[in-house]
Amino acid sequence: MTDTILDIRGLEKTYKGGVKALDGVDLTIKRGEIFALLGPNGAGKTTLIGSVCGMVRPTGGRIEVFGKDLAKHWKQVRRDIGLVPQELSFDMFDKVIRQVRFSRGMFGCEPDDARIEEVLRSLSLWDKRDAQIRALSGGMKRRVMIAKALAHDPQLLFLDEPTAGVDVELRRDMWRQIDALREKGTTIILTTHYIEEAEEMADRVGVISKGRILLVDEKDAIMAKLGRTEAHFTFDAPLPAIPASLGEYPLHLEQGGTCLVYRGGDGTGKGKREVAEIAQVMAREGIVFTGMETRESTLEDIFVDLLHEPEVTA
Numbered sequence: 001m002t003d004t005i006l007d008i009r010g011l012e013k014t015y016k017g018g019v020k021a022l023d024g025v026d027l028t029i030k031r032g033e034i035f036a037l038l039g040p041n042g043a044g045k046t047t048l049i050g051s052v053c054g055m056v057r058p059t060g061g062r063i064e065v066f067g068k069d070l071a072k073h074w075k076q077v078r079r080d081i082g083l084v085p086q087e088l089s090f091d092m093f094d095k096v097i098r099q100v101r102f103s104r105g106m107f108g109c110e111p112d113d114a115r116i117e118e119v120l121r122s123l124s125l126w127d128k129r130d131a132q133i134r135a136l137s138g139g140m141k142r143r144v145m146i147a148k149a150l151a152h153d154p155q156l157l158f159l160d161e162p163t164a165g166v167d168v169e170l171r172r173d174m175w176r177q178i179d180a181l182r183e184k185g186t187t188i189i190l191t192t193h194y195i196e197e198a199e200e201m202a203d204r205v206g207v208i209s210k211g212r213i214l215l216v217d218e219k220d221a222i223m224a225k226l227g228r229t230e231a232h233f234t235f236d237a238p239l240p241a242i243p244a245s246l247g248e249y250p251l252h253l254e255q256g257g258t259c260l261v262y263r264g265g266d267g268t269g270k271g272k273r274e275v276a277e278i279a280q281v282m283a284r285e286g287i288v289f290t291g292m293e294t295r296e297s298t299l300e301d302i303f304v305d306l307l308h309e310p311e312v313t314a
């Protein structure tokens, strides 16, 4: 069994009005991983997912799923793909269990009430199985969407902003469910605006902007490569200039010389080391600081920085 579950090469999509939503996307997804696709509004996330899930017809490039060319083998591969779309879509007057059963049937699977019960229980929907969907809260409706996508046991599951509009408690609950799916070996690709979500869940992260992938890497590697340390040393009396003995460090003065700011490091601990060295040098030279704060960058800082650096390429 190959390790690659999805291989996308040079994918392009130009919509009829001329909008280029995907501009040469290359992406390889490994079996069993959780991959988070991050990007601002209109970056092309939904178009990318739609291209793999058969809702968008790409205008260029190639997609292989489970080692098969999607364009040629769509009928065969769709059975193993699940999608939880961004927009809620179901018959609001129908009952929960009927919709989930129906969804399984849509993928050509034999009826399996035991499996339906298992899915509904895992999403805490079993007690609501006979409720009309319109009577459920927004968060519960979203769970029904997930139940529908899981009813046919897909190997590859897309979650397009699964927790948009969901409260914090329910979001954490969903993270736990996603974790349970990971345990079962399901490969999951999720799009999100919540960096916290990517940080919490994903093995790898991809950043997309204007239809181009800016970066794909292991989450920890991104933090190591692009992470930064920021430290602020504060003084009661302003420093006239950065002491010559600290000339080799990435420092500058702010607030009229009462705040010495360090921005540097690379996420490997270098930043913390340098901040400690700077503190030692100042202590040795009798430069008294009255306060010191340090902070490591989050994935969010990295994401924001990346989007402000359009020259960065994959």
Ligand SMILES: Nc1ncnc2c1ncn2[C@@H]1O[C@H](COP(=O)(O)OP(=O)(O)OP(=O)(O)O)[C@@H](O)[C@H]1O
Pocket (backbone or CB within 6 Å): 015, 016, 017, 019, 020, 021, 039, 040, 041, 042, 043, 044, 045, 046, 047, 048
């Ligand atoms: N059916 C369509 N016809 C024309 N343009 C479209 C269509 N669908 C999307 N677009 C455009 O393609 C670009 C990418 O949209 P897409 O929905 O893929 O982005 P996204 O990253 O999913 O955004 P969001 O985070 O807001 O959901 C946008 O400029 C959008 O307006």
